[in-house]
Amino acid sequence: MVKNKALKESAYLSELAIHGIQEKKGNDIVRLDLRNIFSSVSDYFVICHADSGTQVKAIADSVEEEIYKATKQEPWRKEGHEFAEWILLDYVDVVVHIFRTDKREFYGMEDLWGDAEIKNYKSA
Numbered sequence: 145m146v147k148n149k150a151l152k153e154s155a156y157l158s159e160l161a162i163h164g165i166q167e168k169k170g171n172d173i174v175r176l177d178l179r180n181i182f183s184s185v186s187d188y189f190v191i192c193h194a195d196s197g198t199q200v201k202a203i204a205d206s207v208e209e210e211i212y213k214a215t216k217q218e219p220w221r222k223e224g225h226e227f228a229e230w231i232l233l234d235y236v237d238v239v240v241h242i243f244r245t246d247k248r249e250f251y252g253m254e255d256l257w258g259d260a261e262i263k264n265y266k267s268a
Contacts, residue, residue: 162265170266173192200230
């Protein structure tokens with residue numbers, strides 16, 4: 145029962161992150177479901193990109209705000225805010241990756257986790 149509750153919470157957290165991304169018009173939003181992948185680092189990766197560092201930062205701020213409003217959770221760790229080429233927000237069971245467009249293409253996160261179930265979301 146505890147595991148089911150944790151899975152529901154991580155799914156909810158991922159949906160909140162996606163909403164935060166949509167609020168700031170993040171591009172090509174995907175959620176990778178990593179729950180059935182052996183030795184995965186979290187339940188979900190949420191990935192998007194934006195054309196400028198300013199928009200990357202705005203998306204990251206929006207995600208943090210949406211999750212905090214609903215759950216009072218801060219990211220366990222966050223990286224990349226200074227250069228805004230790839231901001232990572234780590235909520236342990238959900239990791240949000242916000243790339244500048246060229247960096248997303250370079251790192252190819254979806255290819256690295258090719259066994260994950262991928263769900264695409266529309267920008268708002």
